[in-house]
Amino acid sequence: MASWRLLDTPPLAAADNMALDETLLELRGEGKSPDTIRFLQFSPRAVLVGYHQSVSEEIRLPYCREHGIHVNRRVTGGGAVFFDESQLGWEVVCAKSFFNVSIPDGRLFKTLCQPVVAALERLGIQADFRPRNDIEVGGRKISGTGGTDSGEAFLFQGTMLVDFDVDTMLKALRIPVEKLKAKEIDSVKERVTCLAWELGRVPPLEAIKEALRLGFEKHLGITLVPGELTEEERTRFREKRDDFASSRWIHQVSPRWRKRETVEAACKSEAGMARFTLAVDLPRRLGEGREASSSRFMKNARLKDVYITGDFLSFPSRALYDLEAELRGSPLDRALLRGIVRRYFQEGRMRIPGMDFEDFVRPLDLALEKVAIARFGIPLEHCNRISVTNGAFEDIVRKDLSVLLLPYCAKSTECHLRYRKGCRDCGEERCTVGPARRLGLQRNMKVISIVSFEDLWAELVKMKERGVEAYVGCCCRPFFAKHEEDFRKSRLPGILLDIDDTTCYDLDRAREAYAGEFRNQTALDLELLRTVLDAAAAPAPSFSQSDRNA
Numbered sequence: 001m002a003s004w005r006l007l008d009t010p011p012l013a014a015a016d017n018m019a020l021d022e023t024l025l026e027l028r029g030e031g032k033s034p035d036t037i038r039f040l041q042f043s044p045r046a047v048l049v050g051y052h053q054s055v056s057e058e059i060r061l062p063y064c065r066e067h068g069i070h071v072n073r074r075v076t077g078g079g080a081v082f083f084d085e086s087q088l089g090w091e092v093v094c095a096k097s098f099f100n101v102s103i104p105d106g107r108l109f110k111t112l113c114q115p116v117v118a119a120l121e122r123l124g125i126q127a128d129f130r131p132r133n134d135i136e137v138g139g140r141k142i143s144g145t146g147g148t149d150s151g152e153a154f155l156f157q158g159t160m161l162v163d164f165d166v167d168t169m170l171k172a173l174r175i176p177v178e179k180l181k182a183k184e185i186d187s188v189k190e191r192v193t194c195l196a197w198e199l200g201r202v203p204p205l206e207a208i209k210e211a212l213r214l215g216f217e218k219h220l221g222i223t224l225v226p227g228e229l230t231e232e233e234r235t236r237f238r239e240k241r242d243d244f245a246s247s248r249w250i251h252q253v254s255p256r257w258r259k260r261e262t263v264e265a266a267c268k269s270e271a272g273m274a275r276f277t278l279a280v281d282l283p284r285r286l287g288e289g290r291e292a293s294s295s296r297f298m299k300n301a302r303l304k305d306v307y308i309t310g311d312f313l314s315f316p317s318r319a320l321y322d323l324e325a326e327l328r329g330s331p332l333d334r335a336l337l338r339g340i341v342r343r344y345f346q347e348g349r350m351r352i353p354g355m356d357f358e359d360f361v362r363p364l365d366l367a368l369e370k371v372a373i374a375r376f377g378i379p380l381e382h383c384n385r386i387s388v389t390n391g392a393f394e395d396i397v398r399k400d401l402s403v404l405l406l407p408y409c410a411k412s413t414e415c416h417l418r419y420r421k422g423c424r425d426c427g428e429e430r431c432t433v434g435p436a437r438r439l440g441l442q443r444n445m446k447v448i449s450i451v452s453f454e455d456l457w458a459e460l461v462k463m464k465e466r467g468v469e470a471y472v473g474c475c476c477r478p479f480f481a482k483h484e485e486d487f488r489k490s491r492l493p494g495i496l497l498d499i500d501d502t503t504c505y506d507l508d509r510a511r512e513a514y515a516g517e518f519r520n521q522t523a524l525d526l527e528l529l530r531t532v533l534d535a536a537a538a539p540a541p542s543f544s545q546s547d548r549n550a
Contacts, residue, residue, distance in 0.1 A: 004094070004220075005227035006213060007038040011085065014046035014072035015245035016237075021155060022075050022244070023237045024093045029151025032232060035094040037216050037224055039209055042083040046070040047172050050078040050146065051317055052309050054253045057275075063171050073250050076157060078133075078146030079272070079311035082169040083159070088205065090116065090212055091157040096149070103315050103351045104147055104154060109133040112156045115215035116143055122211040125198050132271055132354045133313070140193040148317045160212070161194035163202050253309055263384040265366035266481060271354030272312030276363045279305040280332060282374055297375040298332040298368065312352050319350035334368055369393065376535040382528055385498040387480050389487040396470050396493045397536040403463055404440035405473035406433050408451045409522045410499060421449050432524040436474065439526070443533055445472075453483070460490040468492065472532060474499050474524050497528050 009020065017040055027033035045067075049058045051074055058080040064071050069082075083089070092112055101108050113129045120127040120135070120142070130136045135143035135158070145158035196202045213224055229237070243249055266275035281302040306327045308320050323344055330336060338361055344350040345357040352360060366387075373383040373393045388396060411418040412431040425434040433449070440447040450456045450473075463471065470493040477498050480487070487494060499522050 002035070002098075002222045003225050004035040004037055004222045006224040007036050007227060007229070008209065009038060009040050011041040011043035013044065014042060014048060014070040014083075016241060017042060017046075017089075018048075018072050018074060018249075019240040019244040020237050021091070021157070022150075023233055023240055024091075025075065025148070025150045025153060025155040027233055027236065028093050028095065028153035029149070031152065033093070033230065034227075035098060035222075036091075036227075037213075038089075038091040038093065039212070040089040040091065041085065041087070042070075042089075043085050044068055044070055045082070045084045045168075046072060047080060047082050048072050048074050049080045049253075050074055050076065050311050051148065052077055052253060052314065052320055053080060053311060054307070054309050055251055056254060057309070058174050060172055060174060067168075067172075069168075069172055071250060072244065073252070074146065074157075075317070076146035076148045076155065077311070077313040077317070078144065080173050081144060081159060082165075082172055084165050084168065086163040086165075086202070088160040088162055088208055088212075089157060090160060091155060092216075093153065093155050095153050097152070103348075103353075104149075104156070104313070105353050106131055109145065109147075109156075109353070111219070113143075113145060113158070115219040116158060116160070116212065117215075118219060119208075119211035119215035122214065123195065123199070123203055123208065125195070137193050137198055141191060142193050142195075142198075146313055148313075149315055150317075160208060161192065162205075162208065163196040164192060164194035166192065253307065263367050263370040263380065265363040265370065266310075267359070267363045267366070267484075268481070269355055269359040271352055271359065272310055274308065274310040274312060274355070274360055274363050276367045277307040277309070278303060278367050278371065280371055280380070282371075282380065298334070298372060301332040301371065303327060303330050303332055303337070312355055314350055314352045316350075319344065323350060332368060332371060334365065337364060337368070376538075378531055378535060382531055385477075385525065385528055386532065387477070387496045387498075389484070389494045389496065390491055391470075391493040393495065396495055397532075399470035399493060401443075401470050401472055401495075401533070401536050402445055403468055403471040404436070404445045404447045405450050405456070405459065405471060406436055406447065406524065407475055407499065407522070408449055409520070410436075410474070410524050411449075411521070413521050417449075419451055421451060421455075423447075423449055430521070432526055435526055436524045436529055439529055439533060440472075443537070457486065457490075460487075460492055464490060464492055470494060472497065472529070474529065476522070495532060497525060497532060499524050 024033060024036060024038065047059050047064060047069055049055055055061065055071060059071055061071065096102055099108055099111070109132065110129050113133065113135050116135055117127045117129060125137055127135050127137050127142060133145040134141050142161050143158045145156065147154055147156040216222065217224055262277055262279045264275060264277040266273055281304050283297065283300040306324050308324060314320055323341065326340055327337060341361050341364070342357055369388060369392055370383045370386060373386055374380050386393065408418055410431070411433045415431065417423060423433055423437055425437055437447045448459055450459065472495045474497045480496050
């Protein structure tokens with residue numbers, strides 16, 4: 001039976017814990033450290049984004065600064081997590097040869113989660129492994145996991161939620177709405193649990209560690225021997241600490257650096273959420289011809305920069321950066337860009353357990369569709385606020401856009417028709433539904449107020465039955481991301497425009513909105529709506545020969 005080191009480190013700051021993670025992984029990959037199980041804790045409290053995530057997209061930085069919550073980046077992939085002082089982290093750092101696996105897959109994830117499932121059973125909790133890499137109790141997550149590799153070793157880590165401060169987590173993290181659809185729930189509080197909630201008490205920390213120790217020994221067939229850091233590990237750890245505390249490390253993924261020049265799109269699959277953010281150079285002139293060529297327009301545009309982010313796990317960890325480097329500077333030719341990405345998958349240069357090429361590349365396709373909208377003369381910053389369903393923008397605007405769907409949440413909270421279908425266009429200055437309704441009526445559109453998700457679906461069904469060719473709707477981006485599949489199932493071509501202001505999803509009140517009971521007021525982007533309706537009324541421009549030579 002193999003002997004592994006049991007490393008029980010004291011509570012550390014986030015930067016120190018991350019520096020030690022990379023130290024242990026690197027030295028094990030070089031054959032200079034033993035196979036190790038590590039227990040870790042955080043002090044002060046911390047929020048950690050996954051290796052491929054953007055802090056600005058995942059973390060509410062002002063709240064964290066105000067409340068002394070440290071922010072850092074893991075060396076492993078996956079989603080953002082919150083660590084308070086009560087939580088216990090566990091890690092497996094070992095040679096790949098121990099499991100005879102070069103690239104982790106679903107089978108290995110399950111193998112490495114089984115010791116924790118056994119530890120929970122020893123503590124009196126019935127738990128199960130949930131693909132892709134979570135541990136759940138009655139459908140609620142009690143431990144999330146992630147991993148990465150270096151040389152001939154990999155690191156697999158997870159959390160044990162002991163006594164969870166869910167309210168602080170909600171305020172510190174920007175919860176990814178894309179996850180909510182797949183798990184069929186709207187509240188984060190219904191997605192997680194902890195030892196204290198399940199047992200009605202907080203077990204002693206040493207009892208939790210002992211249960212984990214026995215679980216790892218039994219299921220990995222090893223003997224754990226308490227140990228300390230080697231002198232080489234201490235030296236390298238000291239060398240890395242400043243780097244992991246630096247802004248360069250923490251903010252190395254920052255796709256919103258030039259908002260006005262970027263478009264982005266995100267898609268959720270079983271293996272996680274992937275987001276592509278593209279910074280582009282558009283052609284300087286569009287020409288004056290009456291027939292537009294989308295492919296010509298895109299090939300004359302250039303990809304200045306690209307950021308690929310998300311909460312998925314990828315191996316090797318640097319593969320995304322290599323892919324981004326190869327994509328930069330390319331013309332916005334869909335086939336060319338897809339071909340570059342496809343080679344990474346076919347040649348094994350990048351592997352994402354549970355996510356295939358088509359899952360991964362879908363947000364790239366959607367982002368390119370947004371860029372193509374710019375050939376209608378719509379500024380790129382507006383294009384990023386436009387989503388389409390069941391067709392490309394250029395095809396949908398040529399159809400009869402005969403229906404305008406407006407959300408009830410943009411009506412005044414004082415309006416007696418807020419939760420009803422109608423609108424009497426009362427002139428209330430704080431309400432944008434009235435002006436939007438007038439824009440639709442001026443273009444002979446049927447304007448419909450939507451009061452709940454069920455109402456939306458019923459209207460889409462009726463529109464399909466009436467032979468409606470296409471529609472324009474207004475909703476927040478998180479709503480569209482969550483219900484994208486439902487929009488596609490309607491088979492009705494539609495253009496969906498983002499709404500302004502704080503939405504129910506930002507406030508963790510999606511259930512109220514779903515049922516038509518959300519009490520905050522949002523605002524429609526009237527300029528964006530007017531721009532899109534005008535584009536539908538005019539032919540798209542095309543290139544002249546001089547434009548192509550410019």
